[in-house]
Amino acid sequence: MDFTQIGEVLEGEPKYRLAQAKRGIFVDLVEDWEQVTAFPKALRARLAVDFPLPIEAQTFGDTKMTAVKALIRLSDGKRIETVLMRHTDGRNTVCVSSQVGCPMACAFCATGKMSLLRSLSASEIVLQVLFFARLLKPEGERVSGVVFMGMGEPFANYDNALAAVRMLNDHDGLNIGARHISISTCGILEGIRRFTSEALQVNLAISLHAPDDKTRRELMPVARTHTVLELLAVVDEYIAQTKRKVMFEYLMIGGKNDADEQAHALAKLMQGKLCMVNLIAYNSTGVFVPATRERMVFFKTVLEQAGVPVTVRFRHGREVKGACGQLLTKEDAYVLPSDVTDAASV
Amino acid sequence: MIPSEDTIYRLDHVTRESPEVLTLSFAPEAGELMQFHAGQYVYVDMIERPKRLPSRPYSISSSPSDAFVSVSVKKLGAFSGALHELTPGSRVILRGPAGNFIPQPSMKKLVFIAGGIGIAPFLSILKGFVGRNAQDQEVLLFYSNKRREDIVFFGELQGITQALRGVRIVYCLTQQEEKADEAGEYRRFDGSMLKQYCSKFGMQDYFLCGSVPFVTETSQVLEHAGVLCQRIHAELFY
Ligand SMILES: Cc1cc2nc3c(=O)[nH]c(=O)nc-3n(C[C@H](O)[C@H](O)[C@H](O)COP(=O)(O)OP(=O)(O)OC[C@H]3O[C@@H](n4cnc5c(N)ncnc54)[C@H](O)[C@@H]3O)c2cc1C
Ligand code: SF4
Numbered sequence: 001m002d003f004t005q006i007g008e009v010l011e012g013e014p015k016y017r018l019a020q021a022k023r024g025i026f027v028d029l030v031e032d033w034e035q036v037t038a039f040p041k042a043l044r045a046r047l048a049v050d051f052p053l054p055i056e057a058q059t060f061g062d063t064k065m066t067a068v069k070a071l072i073r074l075s076d077g078k079r080i081e082t083v084l085m086r087h088t089d090g091r092n093t094v095c096v097s098s099q100v101g102c103p104m105a106c107a108f109c110a111t112g113k114m115s116l117l118r119s120l121s122a123s124e125i126v127l128q129v130l131f132f133a134r135l136l137k138p139e140g141e142r143v144s145g146v147v148f149m150g151m152g153e154p155f156a157n158y159d160n161a162l163a164a165v166r167m168l169n170d171h172d173g174l175n176i177g178a179r180h181i182s183i184s185t186c187g188i189l190e191g192i193r194r195f196t197s198e199a200l201q202v203n204l205a206i207s208l209h210a211p212d213d214k215t216r217r218e219l220m221p222v223a224r225t226h227t228v229l230e231l232l233a234v235v236d237e238y239i240a241q242t243k244r245k246v247m248f249e250y251l252m253i254g255g256k257n258d259a260d261e262q263a264h265a266l267a268k269l270m271q272g273k274l275c276m277v278n279l280i281a282y283n284s285t286g287v288f289v290p291a292t293r294e295r296m297v298f299f300k301t302v303l304e305q306a307g308v309p310v311t312v313r314f315r316h317g318r319e320v321k322g323a324c325g326q327l328l329t330k331e332d333a334y335v336l337p338s339d340v341t342d343a344a345s346v
Numbered sequence: 347m348i349p350s351e352d353t354i355y356r357l358d359h360v361t362r363e364s365p366e367v368l369t370l371s372f373a374p375e376a377g378e379l380m381q382f383h384a385g386q387y388v389y390v391d392m393i394e395r396p397k398r399l400p401s402r403p404y405s406i407s408s409s410p411s412d413a414f415v416s417v418s419v420k421k422l423g424a425f426s427g428a429l430h431e432l433t434p435g436s437r438v439i440l441r442g443p444a445g446n447f448i449p450q451p452s453m454k455k456l457v458f459i460a461g462g463i464g465i466a467p468f469l470s471i472l473k474g475f476v477g478r479n480a481q482d483q484e485v486l487l488f489y490s491n492k493r494r495e496d497i498v499f500f501g502e503l504q505g506i507t508q509a510l511r512g513v514r515i516v517y518c519l520t521q522q523e524e525k526a527d528e529a530g531e532y533r534r535f536d537g538s539m540l541k542q543y544c545s546k547f548g549m550q551d552y553f554l555c556g557s558v559p560f561v562t563e564t565s566q567v568l569e570h571a572g573v574l575c576q577r578i579h580a581e582l583f584y
Contacts, residue, residue: 158400
């Protein structure tokens, strides 16, 4: 489904048909053109062929669970992961992928090991949200937020990621408030600079994962292109321009980035910044081990003592969706802890 | 930092560097050529295509004093393929410059390590040195390719080594059978090569450019050899 093509498909029809079609897709969430009764029968039949609405996907879990994963099949047969997170306060957040695979090759990430197969179009990003919007509809629920934390680096696919944000935000479409959309980047400085200049109300999250260059470079190849201080200077500029709070994600990996001095270094970097740190239990992909609960509590305490707002996502029960690079490639359902927070709550 | 902006450029001419690589040279449709530091990149947006592709970044391979802004593009997929189809006169938006892959004037001893088309920003930097007649600049460039035919800018690079006495180039071919009469290395850049060429070089800054795996592997070689991470600067072609 390429939403940018719908106008073309409707060429020759009266102008108001486009608004009706968009309403059918994004507001009424129809899965079959037959449900758009305002359209003449012949048009419905034609659209069923020229612009089919079904989304081919496998879901793992059901909407009663705190997290539902879906594997969506794209028109070229490639599959992407997308996750619906259901929060106790009633929010429903979709975690979308922006690429098939990812070129950034973070050492802790299963997606990074796949390297990049291709970037997603804006429609393919929106499709993931539409899929869950449809799934929630029978319950009278809607998707309230979107986080770009699935497979891929959104700023390595900047134009399409931003075009998707605008489509998601469209009042006549899915109408997801910009404040409820978050983009998470591993630290593409030019992407952050450009994002700063967009003057959008969208949240920014940064995968920091280490306070020192040496560790960060071991974990994330992108960290070789800049220093932590250069990254933070660009983020400071974002904060100064937008007055928006930034979320820093910190995956806690045993023996790698969970030492006492790293906690203190992190606190020092974050102190006084309009930000919040999200400590995330590492979901092992084989190479590293998760930090212990005690280490996470230690980090939390150090940050709190420094006056830095902090949330913690502990590992809980079965596998957990945490941050970019923490989506499971295992094809089973999993649940989220009840104390889950996500970037959309920033 | 030079402020970044979007400007319309026209493709002036195309130079074939190898079967897979073209250099595209652009001139602004109106006004001045963008100001940039050698080593920076631009986002190229092909505004004239019926189906607009999202813009992609390309390192500038021309020098800041050239009359054009050039990018050298290896044909890999959809975007680079479309760039290879552009004809002179085509309009594009060049957004930039961007990036901090810029050797500082205080860095008098430099080691450059390029993987494949990762040579592009180094060509710009080296041409900048020639332009300034920087005879006191020491540069050791390791230029790694799979096979001999992948090497681009050979003539220009040789010209640079002739113009500047401080510049040396080591060609590394990783998938090529050795030819007795040719200088160069027939292996990947590794610790022993670093030792062989750089042990007497003293304090220096390392600039690495190429694919994500190339830069990751090469910087690990340097780190293993004890090079401080502040001295390793990288550009990733992701
Ligand atoms: C800062 C920066 C500077 C860059 N400078 C240059 C430059 O000077 N010259 C240049 O040619 N490119 C450069 N690139 C890469 C460029 O932006 C594109 O990614 C590249 O041209 C491929 O885009 P595409 O759409 O043609 O290929 P895609 O359709 O994205 O990919 C085509 C196929 O090639 C594979 N592939 C993609 N990238 C690579 C890679 N790097 N190595 C191996 N396989 C790959 C993909 O997996 C896919 O199978 C730079 C990238 C960055 C981030
Ligand atoms: S952690 Fe995110 S940016 Fe890094 S490789 Fe994985 S998906 Fe890409």
